[in-house]
């Protein structure tokens with residue numbers, strides 16, 4: 582089973598995303614901020630990260646920078662999932678090394694389509 | 703709704719759109735007609751059907767057809783098909799049409815235009831090899847509402863997130879409030895026209911690539927065969943016809959056969975290689 586890490590400070594979003602991704606046959610880990618997410622990656626590097634942007638402690642953008650410099654950190658497909666939906670944010674996320682980008686609100690079709698886009702579904 | 707009304711409506715929809723109501727049909731009718739009634743201030747579907755019988759209000763007739771057809775579509779629907787269009791069909795057509803430098807593509811029953819714009823995006827990515835070419839992409843549907851949306855090229859948050867890679871959103875779209883609009887350059891590549899597949903469309907001319915996807919499934923076999931044969935007659939001698947994933951001419955018509963090198967595409971018999979087609983083979 583492929584491992585997907587869901588990083589979002591909202592427990593509700595994590596729960597919704599978990600349901601959708603479990604249905605797509607991912608094994609799920611959760612983290613509520615970028616720092617906790619890095620700790621998960623050190624222990625158990627995922628194949629995919631569904632990543633929020635605005636979070637306390639360490640935001641998604643900063644997390645992505647750290648992740649990509651970690652050993653094995655270029656491997657996970659990173660899908661941003663955020664309320665930030667303007668072109669500048671999207672371009673910035675892609676330049677920082679994201680593979681795909683979901684604008685909230687999302688539904689299961691969007692998540693499935695985006696994970697298909699990065700070759701994981 | 704009475705049994706007679708239901709029978710009338712089935713015949714009406716079949717004649718106007720090809721739609722064959724199956725056992726779920728009654729449910730479909732009952733779930734979708736109330737919205738049409740509300741829109742025209744009618745009290746119930748019975749009243750609506752009386753108006754359809756009178757044949758006096760074309761707007762209501764069109765609205766009923768639009769309400770009953772499924773318009774679901776999305777960008778790059780069925781990735782494997784678009785990959786083969788990009789990697790196999792278009793390069794070979796460019797080679798085969800090098801003399802005329804003209805390519806004609808038809809997206810039939812295209813709904814809101816995502817299919818046609820997906821092709822336009824592929825072509826935009828091949829731009830250097832298309833300098834000096836005339837490429838027409840025609841997107842047709844029976845629904846004026848769908849056509850108008852396609853013409854505007856405005857899509858919702860959900861529509862641009864299904865099937866469209868984020869890089870293509872960044873490259874080809876701009877934000878317009880809550881919506882996203884496809885670039886003027888791509889809008890210029892696609893023209894939209896109302897074409898009902900039940901009517902004669904031989905005036906459209908001949909196309910190198912035809913997509914007629916996810917519409918035949920709603921028709922009965924006789925209508926499927928008739929539409930398929932008339933669509934095939936619009937296909938260039940070495941052109942490619944692409945149907946939806948669950949649609950096939952097998953058992954309906956032998957005018958087109960599967961292409962061995964393009965899964966999901968069909969060609970005239972004896973013409974399964976685009977540039978090496980036997981021009982004299984029967985159509």
Ligand SMILES: C[S@@+](CC[C@H](N)C(=O)[O-])C[C@H]1O[C@@H](n2cnc3c(N)ncnc32)[C@H](O)[C@@H]1O
Pocket residue numbers: 718719720721771772773774775776779810811812813814817842843844845848897898899900914915916917946
């Ligand atoms: C499910 S959509 C398919 C759209 C697109 N081809 C795709 O595969 O994503 C079917 C479309 O066929 C159109 N349609 C249904 N009957 C038609 C007919 N008789 N003539 C033209 N269009 C028709 C509907 O309006 C609808 O937009």
